[in-house]
Amino acid sequence: MRKIYVAGHRGMVGGAILRRLEARKAAGEALELVTRTHAELDLTDQAAVRGFMETERPDVVILAAAKVGGIHANNTYPADFIYENLMIECNVIHQAFAAGVKQLLQLGSSCIYPKEAPQPMREDALLTGTLEPTNEPYAIAKIAGIKLCESYNRQHGVDYRSVMPTNLYGPGDNFHPENSHVLPALIRRFHEAVRDGLDEVVIWGTGKPRREFLHVDDMAEASLFVLDLPRAEYEANTQPMLSHINVGSGEDISIAELAALVAKVTGFNGRITQDASKPDGAMRKLMDVTRLANMGWRARIGLEEGIRETYQWFLENQNSVRR
Ligand SMILES: NC(=O)C1=CN([C@@H]2O[C@H](COP(=O)(O)OP(=O)(O)OC[C@H]3O[C@@H](n4cnc5c(N)ncnc54)[C@H](OP(=O)(O)O)[C@@H]3O)[C@@H](O)[C@H]2O)C=CC1
Numbered sequence: 370m371r372k373i374y375v376a377g378h379r380g381m382v383g384g385a386i387l388r389r390l391e392a393r394k395a396a397g398e399a400l401e402l403v404t405r406t407h408a409e410l411d412l413t414d415q416a417a418v419r420g421f422m423e424t425e426r427p428d429v430v431i432l433a434a435a436k437v438g439g440i441h442a443n444n445t446y447p448a449d450f451i452y453e454n455l456m457i458e459c460n461v462i463h464q465a466f467a468a469g470v471k472q473l474l475q476l477g478s479s480c481i482y483p484k485e486a487p488q489p490m491r492e493d494a495l496l497t498g499t500l501e502p503t504n505e506p507y508a509i510a511k512i513a514g515i516k517l518c519e520s521y522n523r524q525h526g527v528d529y530r531s532v533m534p535t536n537l538y539g540p541g542d543n544f545h546p547e548n549s550h551v552l553p554a555l556i557r558r559f560h561e562a563v564r565d566g567l568d569e570v571v572i573w574g575t576g577k578p579r580r581e582f583l584h585v586d587d588m589a590e591a592s593l594f595v596l597d598l599p600r601a602e603y604e605a606n607t608q609p610m611l612s613h614i615n616v617g618s619g620e621d622i623s624i625a626e627l628a629a630l631v632a633k634v635t636g637f638n639g640r641i642t643q644d645a646s647k648p649d650g651a652m653r654k655l656m657d658v659t660r661l662a663n664m665g666w667r668a669r670i671g672l673e674e675g676i677r678e679t680y681q682w683f684l685e686n687q688n689s690v691r692r
């Protein structure tokens with residue numbers, strides 16, 4: 370029996386990972402799944418996390434809990450983003466180690482790479498240049514998470530792995546008008562424009578930045594794929610000082626093209642205009658996913674198909690989505 374604690378199971382990614390693990394359990398795999406809501410266990414509380422780990426003593430920890438948001442939220446609440454994420458990582462990773470957890474998987478983000486990193490961004494671009502200012506505090510916390518895992522592996526011989534997702538979207542996303550990421554924000558804005566008979570939708574920035582999007586079900590599958598790799602295979606592909614793996618679709622699209630796609634899916638036929646007073650952020654963030662592809666994993670869900678499915682989910686869950 371393998372006891373797995375999924376931290377952040379009510380979030381978009383943690384929820385998708387939990388659904389996948391529950392399906393495996395239902396299919397007969399010997400799994401015990403442990404979860405706590407934010408209200409039950411605040412992961413920024415060191416003593417509470419220590420008590421939880423000592424009591425539950427999971428075999429495996431999946432860290433999908435974090436303070437998460439789009440460009441505006443990162444830019445507006447930098448103290449929350451660096452403080453909460455550093456505390457969550459330090460508490461979960463250290464207290465897991467102290468309670469004897471041998472295997473852990475944590476999620477970082479593509480924003481760990483320098484603003485001007487060569488595209489597509491390889492894992493070894495880490496710490497080679499200046500970060501994008503709109504999310505530097507969050508990125509610093511995520512880099513600290515990678516270094517925590519590397520350091521515990523080096524000093525204590527544990528097996529703590531890190532995956533770096535590109536921009537994610539899907540069922541369970543945050544549709545808040547200001548604090549969400551671009552894709553849920555546009556799904557909601559275009560939907561409301563159609564509903565209210567508006568003839569114009571405004572998108573933030575110039576529309577020129579390019580982003581790579583990955584459906585959360587692909588991300589959940591990739592996370593468990595990396596977790597389940599034999600240790601020798603994981604380490605052969607990461608080297609001791611380079612312990613993280615990019616996860617993406619390998620394709621990017623401009624924000625203007627993305628807006629046109631969301632307009633098509635939601636049935637909006639009016640004008641799309643830009644608010645250049647809003648930040649663009651990084652001009653391009655495309656992951657090099659060669660390492661993961663060489664290990665045998667690639668994304669399956671196409672962007673238009675994924676947006677259609679997410680829009681359907683939004684329509685069915687409008688009254689309960691985060692907004
Ligand atoms: N969404 C994206 O585009 C991307 C996400 N990632 C990473 O993937 C991971 C998951 O993100 P995602 O699922 O999108 O985010 P969500 O915001 O959907 O989920 C995060 C979860 O963490 C929980 N949480 C936050 N703070 C605490 C805390 N102090 N104690 C306990 N629980 C807490 C939240 O609970 P509550 O809501 O109650 O606060 C929520 O359930 C994160 O590490 C994120 O950085 C990386 C790249 C892109």
Ligand SMILES: C[C@H]1O[C@H](OP(=O)(O)OP(=O)(O)OC[C@H]2O[C@@H](n3cnc4c(=O)[nH]c(N)nc43)[C@H](O)[C@@H]2O)[C@@H](O)[C@@H](O)C1=O
Nearest residue numbers: 439440443478480504549550551554573574578648649650
């Ligand atoms: C995953 C990643 O997410 C964040 O970085 P980001 O990639 O810049 O994220 P974003 O989704 O918020 O924006 C992408 C682009 O889209 C444009 N854009 C247009 N219109 C809207 C809009 O309505 N909302 C938002 N949010 N963006 C919009 C926006 O101006 C930008 O050019 C990081 O802070 C960090 O958290 C991180 O790791």
